[in-house]
Amino acid sequence: MLFLVLGKGKTGSLVAEIAHERGHGVRALDINENRGASALTAPTLAGVDTVIDFTSAEAAVQNMRAVLALGSRIVVGTTGWYAHLDEMRSKAQKRGALLYGTNFSIGVQKLFRLTAELARLDGYQFSISETHHNTKLDAPSGTALTLQEIIHAARPGSYVPITSHRVGDAKGEHIVTANSDIDVLELRHDAASRRGFALGAVRAAEWLAKQQPGAYDFRDIFDQL
Numbered sequence: 001m002l003f004l005v006l007g008k009g010k011t012g013s014l015v016a017e018i019a020h021e022r023g024h025g026v027r028a029l030d031i032n033e034n035r036g037a038s039a040l041t042a043p044t045l046a047g048v049d050t051v052i053d054f055t056s057a058e059a060a061v062q063n064m065r066a067v068l069a070l071g072s073r074i075v076v077g078t079t080g081w082y083a084h085l086d087e088m089r090s091k092a093q094k095r096g097a098l099l100y101g102t103n104f105s106i107g108v109q110k111l112f113r114l115t116a117e118l119a120r121l122d123g124y125q126f127s128i129s130e131t132h133h134n135t136k137l138d139a140p141s142g143t144a145l146t147l148q149e150i151i152h153a154a155r156p157g158s159y160v161p162i163t164s165h166r167v168g169d170a171k172g173e174h175i176v177t178a179n180s181d182i183d184v185l186e187l188r189h190d191a192a193s194r195r196g197f198a199l200g201a202v203r204a205a206e207w208l209a210k211q212q213p214g215a216y217d218f219r220d221i222f223d224q225l
C-alpha cells in the first residue's frame with residue numbers, strides 16, 4: 001500500500017518508519033510542505049491508499065476537510081480537534097473514510113475496556129491522572145477525556161476530575177483511580193515508547209484502506225486488526 005503521512009514530528013516520523021518496515025510505500029509532508037492543507041490536492045492523493053495525520057488540532061481539521069472532499073481515506077491520531085467531530089463524521093459518511101482515535105496503543109484499548117468494567121462498581125469515586133511530555137499542546141490528553149467519557153457512560157452525572165502533568169519526554173501515562181472508604185483500586189497504562197501508538201496507526205491505515213466510506217472510532221474496530 002501507499003501511505004501519505006502528515007507531520008514529521010515525534011509520532012509521525014515513527015509512523016513513517018514502521019509503515020516502511022511493514023513493506024508499504026511511504027510519503028511524508030511537514031508543515032512547510034502542507035501549510036493550510038495546501039498539498040492535499042487530487043494529484044498528491046492519486047494512488048495513496050490512506051493518509052495518516054499526526055499534526056496539530058488546527059492542521060488536522062484542515063487536513064480532514066481536504067482529504068474527505070477528494071473522497072480519500074484518512075486516519076487521524078492527532079487529538080484536541082473533537083469539537084469538529086460531528087462535522088467530520090458527517091462528511092466521511094458521504095465521501096472518503098475517516099478513522100480517528102485518542103490512543104492507537106492496543107494496551108490503552110484494553111485499559112478502556114477495563115475502565116468500563118471498573119466503572120460499574122457502586123460506592124467508589126473515580127478520578128483520572130495523565131502525564132505527558134512538556135511539549136504536548138492539549139490538556140487534558142485525548143485519552144484522559146475518553147476515559148472520563150467511559151466512566152460518565154456508566155455513572156451519568158458523576159464528578160470525575162482529571163489531573164494533567166507535563167514532565168520531560170514522558171510518552172504517556174494514564175491512571176484511573178477508584179476510591180472508597182475501605183479501599184482503592186487503580187488501573188494504570190504507561191507507554192514505554194511511542195511505538196505502540198505508531199504501530200496501531202499503521203495497522204489502522206491498512207484496515208481503513210479496505211473499508212467503504214464511513215466514520216470509524218479506533219475503539220470500535222481495533223479487535224478486527
Ligand SMILES: NC(=O)C1=CN([C@@H]2O[C@H](COP(=O)(O)OP(=O)(O)OC[C@H]3O[C@@H](n4cnc5c(N)ncnc54)[C@H](OP(=O)(O)O)[C@@H]3O)[C@@H](O)[C@H]2O)C=CC1
Nearest residue numbers: 007009010011030031034055059077078079102103104197
Ligand atoms: N492517537 C494517538 O495514539 C496519539 C496521538 N498523538 C497526538 O498526535 C499529535 C502529534 O503529536 P506529536 O507527534 O507528539 O507532535 P509533534 O509536535 O512532535 O509533531 C507534529 C508535527 O506536525 C507538524 N505539522 C503541523 N501542521 C502540519 C501540516 N499542516 N502538515 C504537515 N505537518 C504539520 C508540526 O510542525 P511544527 O512543529 O513546525 O508546527 C510538527 O512537526 C498530537 O495531537 C498528539 O496528542 C500523539 C501520539 C499518539
Ligand SMILES: O=C(O)C1=N[C@H](C(=O)O)C[C@H](O)C1
Nearest residue numbers: 079102103136141142143172
Ligand atoms: O501527545 C501525546 O504524546 C499523546 N497524545 C495522545 C492523547 O492526547 O491522549 C495519546 C498518547 O497518550 C500520547
